[in-house]
Amino acid sequence: MLHSDIKSRPIYTQLEPDLSGSQHLLIVEGDTVLPGRLDSLAGTFAPVEEQLHTWLVGTQAGGLGLGKVWRLPDVADVVDAFACATRGYGIGDRLYVQGTEPFLWSVAKAAAIIGFSADQIHLHHAGSLRRRVWCTHCHTVTENVTTSIASCAGCHRHLLVRDHFSRRLGAFMGVMVDAEAPGEVPAVEENFA
Amino acid sequence: MIGETLRLKVAAACAISPSLRHLRLVAADGGKLPPAAAGAHLQLVLKGATRTHRNAYSLISRPGARDAYEIIVRRVPASRGGSAFIHEQIKVGDVLEAGWPGNLFAPVRTARRHLMIAGGIGITPFLSYLADFAFGGADYALHLCCREDEQHVFDPWLAGKSGVSVHWDTDGRRLDIPALLAAQPVGTHLYVCGPAAMNDEVLELAAAAGWPASHVHCEHFGSALSGGEAFHAFLAKSGVEVSVGEDESLLEAIERIGVKAPCLCRGGACGVCVTPLLEGEAEHRDHYLSAAEREAGRLILPCVSRARSGRLVLDL
Incomplete structure (x- = not known):
């Protein structure tokens, strides 16, 4: 789940001490x-x-x-x-x-x-794959998202949770999933439990 | 003033110490010069009696200044001619050809603090940094390590600047580099410019003190690097053979016979002149190629690197 074709998707490693560090x-x-x-x-x-x-x-x-x-x-x-x-x-x-x-x-x-x-x-x-999602429309951050499509905490649009990640915001990008055909929302999957 | 090269007139030239000469250069046509930022350098074309030198010097003029460029040149005892030419030949009123200013040593704008360590004439890029920081209110410290008799030489540029410490080789005046490097807060960027041995020592100590490589910056003096044994090179695309003398660089030899080769820093730092090496073994003296690239032996920086033995064939 942690690998993606999206380049901004962070890749994490195992922790080990960097011996060149001082503290x-x-x-x-x-x-x-x-x-x-x-x-x-x-x-x-x-x-x-x-x-x-x-x-x-x-x-x-x-x-x-x-x-x-x-x-x-x-x-x-x-x-x-x-x-x-x-x-x-x-x-x-x-x-x-x-x-x-x-x-x-x-x-x-x-x-x-x-x-x-x-x-x-x-x-x-480590732990849950739950995501912080940033709405590209109203710029509200929605916490604890575990599903492929989530309701924005700010504007309540149905957001498709993408792998695009912002290090500045520490959040994944969420874009309106039914912008082309209002009301046509694909099946919601629990991807980030 | 727009063109591939600039024509600069020597407006003032004076000795600020027995081995240091300060030059003030203005546009030969009386117009404005292209602005340069802190850390920038200027490549001067110095046409001596026997050969042409192209040497890069740090600009010490105020960043953004368009009325004049200022440089300070140390006369190197084992000079290949560039610094001797500036000290002996150049006089007020002379017109010199120069490249546009380049910048391979700009201060990092996101730094919380700037720590500069200069060795002797290596202070020159930092004189423009100081002029820059004076406006921006940046947190900085400059440590100049120099000969005792030169401790006041740079005073005209340091007057009124806080955060400057001068060190020389005597008890109580030496710079404790490990202690200095260990005491720096997160967000500090380190810049070092001095003789190769000093640069190497500071870089090594910074790595040992846990400095992330991204926060450590070094400018090398290029000119001392380019001499060596004479050798031959064949330029495959141009179809000409060039012999490289012991006191000239491969790049200079290529330019001498009229083949156009791109370059910027002429000190093995920027990588602009990197050229495919088709045959022969290079003696790499640059700071640009990775260890793997050197190992592969397919690239060379003709501004500083030479032939280890025999003949080189370049894709040029």
């Missing part, structure tokens, strides 16, 4: 961690544990020693933490993010705003 920040969307997977992540990041901070977001999972661990209730708190960062992040720092695509890009965007460059950020998709 390492791992941000994990707790719901996307499968049982035992956090232990395996801990093993992967063991070589940089001394320089590692882990932010676990919205998870109850406990007792895991991935460097210094900080728990945050929600992705909005991650965005706030970056926006209000008192400690400066360094040009040699590396950011690793695991989660659903809306989570990955919310974090990546917040990091980019304070100066992180794309090659300091490593993203790994």
Whole structure:
């Protein structure tokens, strides 16, 4: 599902520490961690544990020693933490993010705003395929879309969810599916559960 | 002033140190010059008694200025003739041919902060950066590493500019490059311009400190790179053989016999002159070809690269 002919469709990789980095920040969307997977992540990041901070977001999972661990209730708190960062992040720092695509890009965007460059950020998709969809007609963002055609939260048009992806918006493009023949909406499929 | 080349008149020429000469060039027809942005360079055609040099010099004039171009030229002891020509031959009133300004070293506009490290005359591109940043309010720092006796040479261009530190080779004045590179915030872009050994050291230290390659920029001095053993080249399309002397580059030899070859930086950086290599083994001295391309041996940058042995056949 993560591969597409559309060039803007991001390709994600497995997370592993970039040993050329100086400080390492791992941000994990707790719901996307499968049982035992956090232990395996801990093993992967063991070589940089001394320089590692882990932010676990919205998870109850406990007792895991991935460097210094900080728990945050929600992705909005991650965005706030970056926006209000008192400690400066360094040009040699590396950011690793695991989660659903809306989570990955919310974090990546917040990091980019304070100066992180794309090659300091490593993203790994895990969990649901649900999409954030941007309506090309009214520019409203609709969250948690799991279907091939979704109703826009702003203008209620039936939007065909495309693979075209905007890194700036962290969202997929949604275009009116029945613009040519009003009311003719193809069968809706649950593609992004 | 519109044409393939510019005609520039030397309006002023003065020594700012025993080995540095400052030139102010205006349009020979009295008109306006094409504007150039920070980091741009100018390729001058220097017609010496025995041969023609085409050397690129960073513009230190205010970015966007249309009244004059200014450059500072270091007299190189082992000069192939270009810098000696500028120091000995050029006088006020002379008219020189030049290419349009090119820019391979522009500051990155999205940078949060600009960190510049200059070695000696390598400060020249940064003098235009400073003029640019003074208007834009950008966060920047310039570290100039130079000889102690040249610490004040660039003062006329640095006067009133904050964020400039000067370093030289004595206790307490040396630049601690690793400490400097480790202390930079996200969003910083690093620019380095100096002698090859210094460039290489800074690039290596930046990589070791975890700097993403996309945030590290380097301008090499090209002129010192192009000499070497004499060799022959055959230009297959033109059907002519050219002998390349030990103090000229392959590109210069090609131009000397009247074959047109595209070029821009003449220092192995831009890749404009890249030419298919049909036969022979090249000694690659450019900063443009990838390791895989060098390995494949099918391309050459005639502005700096030469023959490793024998004869080269170029698709030109």
